[in-house]
Amino acid sequence: xxxxxxxxxxxxxxxxxISGEVLEELVFQLVDAMGAKEVSWRSGGMGVTNSDGGRDIxxxxxxxxxxxxxxxxxxxxxxxxxxxxxxxxxxxxxTHNASAYAxxxxxxxxxxxxxxxNPTVDWVDAWNSSPANLPKxxxxxxxxxxxxxxxxxxxxxxxxxxxxxxxxxxxxxxxYFTESGIAPxxxxxxxxxxxxxxxxxxxxxxWLAMFAYSEILHGDLADxxxxxxxxxxxxxxxxxxxxxxxxxxxxxxxxLDAAKATAASSYLLQCVVCNLPPxxxxxxxxxxxxxxxxxxxxSPEEWHEIATAPILSLLLRELGDACASDCSRIFCDLxxxxxxxxxxxxxxxxxxxxxxxxxxxxxxxxxxxxxAVGLPxxxxxxxxxxxxxxxxxxxLIEDLAHVIMARVERPSGRxxxxxxxxxxxxxxxxxxxxxxxxxxxFRFQGRxxxxxxxxxxxxxxxxxxxxxxxxxxxxxxxxxxxxxxxRRAEYGEILD
Numbered sequence: 001x002x003x004x005x006x007x008x009x010x011x012x013x014x015x016x017x018i019s020g021e022v023l024e025e026l027v028f029q030l031v032d033a034m035g036a037k038e039v040s041w042r043s044g045g046m047g048v049t050n051s052d053g054g055r056d057i058x059x060x061x062x063x064x065x066x067x068x069x070x071x072x073x074x075x076x077x078x079x080x081x082x083x084x085x086x087x088x089x090x091x092x093x094x095t096h097n098a099s100a101y102a103x104x105x106x107x108x109x110x111x112x113x114x115x116x117x118n119p120t121v122d123w124v125d126a127w128n129s130s131p132a133n134l135p136k137x138x139x140x141x142x143x144x145x146x147x148x149x150x151x152x153x154x155x156x157x158x159x160x161x162x163x164x165x166x167x168x169x170x171x172x173x174x175x176y177f178t179e180s181g182i183a184p185x186x187x188x189x190x191x192x193x194x195x196x197x198x199x200x201x202x203x204x205x206x207w208l209a210m211f212a213y214s215e216i217l218h219g220d221l222a223d224x225x226x227x228x229x230x231x232x233x234x235x236x237x238x239x240x241x242x243x244x245x246x247x248x249x250x251x252x253x254x255x256l257d258a259a260k261a262t263a264a265s266s267y268l269l270q271c272v273v274c275n276l277p278p279x280x281x282x283x284x285x286x287x288x289x290x291x292x293x294x295x296x297x298x299s300p301e302e303w304h305e306i307a308t309a310p311i312l313s314l315l316l317r318e319l320g321d322a323c324a325s326d327c328s329r330i331f332c333d334l335x336x337x338x339x340x341x342x343x344x345x346x347x348x349x350x351x352x353x354x355x356x357x358x359x360x361x362x363x364x365x366x367x368x369x370x371x372a373v374g375l376p377x378x379x380x381x382x383x384x385x386x387x388x389x390x391x392x393x394x395x396l397i398e399d400l401a402h403v404i405m406a407r408v409e410r411p412s413g414r415x416x417x418x419x420x421x422x423x424x425x426x427x428x429x430x431x432x433x434x435x436x437x438x439x440x441x442f443r444f445q446g447r448x449x450x451x452x453x454x455x456x457x458x459x460x461x462x463x464x465x466x467x468x469x470x471x472x473x474x475x476x477x478x479x480x481x482x483x484x485x486x487r488r489a490e491y492g493e494i495l496d
Contacts, residue, residue, distance in 0.1 A: 227268060
């Protein structure tokens with residue numbers, strides 16, 4: 001497994017390619033990130049003119065003096081892209097040109113993607129030592145720029161990646177992601193999807209975790225389903241990045257959205273289970289650090305509770321919401337997905353053609369109806385997408401893989417084949433059954449405002465899909481009967 005913290009983002013920058021307007025834009029973004037006001041980029045000029053003194057960027061900084069009086073300092077930034085050391089003469093000329101405008105500028109900063117010689121540094125020190133010499137001069141070579149980029153990584157993340165070749169660009173993006181939690185932009189996602197979707201063997205597994213997170217953050221998995229790039233060969237390592245790398249980045253940086261990272265890990269695991277033997281998947285999920293060289297935690301049980309368990313919970317809730325939207329056996333409130341893509345649209349994230357969390361949810365399972373994707377369910381075996389597992393078994397992984405692959409093949413399920421095209425008539429029939437039901441043949445689950453221990457509700461042969469337009473009314477009816485049944489159960493009475 002690749003170490004996500006292998007080096008600084010600044011060390012990935014190909015400095016020889018950072019010249020001209022790219023260097024100027026980088027400096028512009030840096031001074032803006034440093035808190036400068038009145039920043040202006042004087043682009044478009046050629047060389048030094050009498051009207052501008054040669055500066056490329058102007059910026060004003062406001063600070064406080066030792067006695068808390070506001071102090072205004074005007075900076076001029078002159079950028080010199082070089083493939084070799086900046087000549088001493090270039091620094092001297094820039095300083096003398098700026099000195100003609102000493103009343104307008106307090107500091108001249110000469111910036112280069114290269115370096116400055118010792119004689120040049122000595123000359124600048126001598127210039128600055130004389131009170132009569134204005135403006136004061138600062139030299140920003142490559143090393144100074146790297147220090148500033150480490151302090152303000154967003155500035156470079158906005159500018160540098162677009163200017164370099166694909167392999168270096170993605171490495172730089174990944175460095176920013178792991179060190180600062182800065183996610184690639186939508187333009188980056190489009191660019192690399194076009195590249196890697198046609199050459200999946202070129203993508204490194206750590207990058208999949210970054211792209212999946214970024215897509216969930218501000219993209220669309222339906223347009224770019226990164227999980228389809230997971231292969232049998234890469235699946236185990238992808239699982240480790242989902243279970244270890246993303247949670248650790250969340251723990252060590254302040255840039256990642258923890259909920260989005262959990263969703264990305266859930267999505268990657270959903271893709272992994274379709275590419276690994278179930279026994280292997282369950283081993284990795286139950287103890288990922290067993291397979292990660294050089295990494296460990298003090299308490300694997302605590303890690304499972306704070307990192308792995310939320311990922312697995314979301315995985316089951318997402319698959320359950322999506323699969324139940326076209327299932328005649330399960331009726332439930334959505335637990336993780338919004339109304340869209342709760343149905344067939346959800347399966348496009350796995351390559352099929354084609355957030356509204358509640359404090360309490362209602363789940364009804366009709367034991368008399370077959371599973372829409374063919375799992376062998378019955379009274380003794382509930383739908384695995386709606387049961388909190390005590391441990392991740394190979395059988396559970398096999399079920400999850402079956403659901404995903406079956407839905408990829410047929411995203412819309414078998415509902416229409418089962419009930420035809422007469423939802424109104426069936427809906428009326430459902431209401432009658434709600435009003436007259438006596439036989440408790442349903443498994444019932446609830447939290448908080450719903451009775452958690454009630455295991456059966458009523459007999460009802462109706463799909464959630466058919467009553468989607470009147471979901472709230474049906475839910476109210478279910479809850480009314482559930483509450484009444486709960487009260488009467490205390491006295492051993494029958495719901496009437």
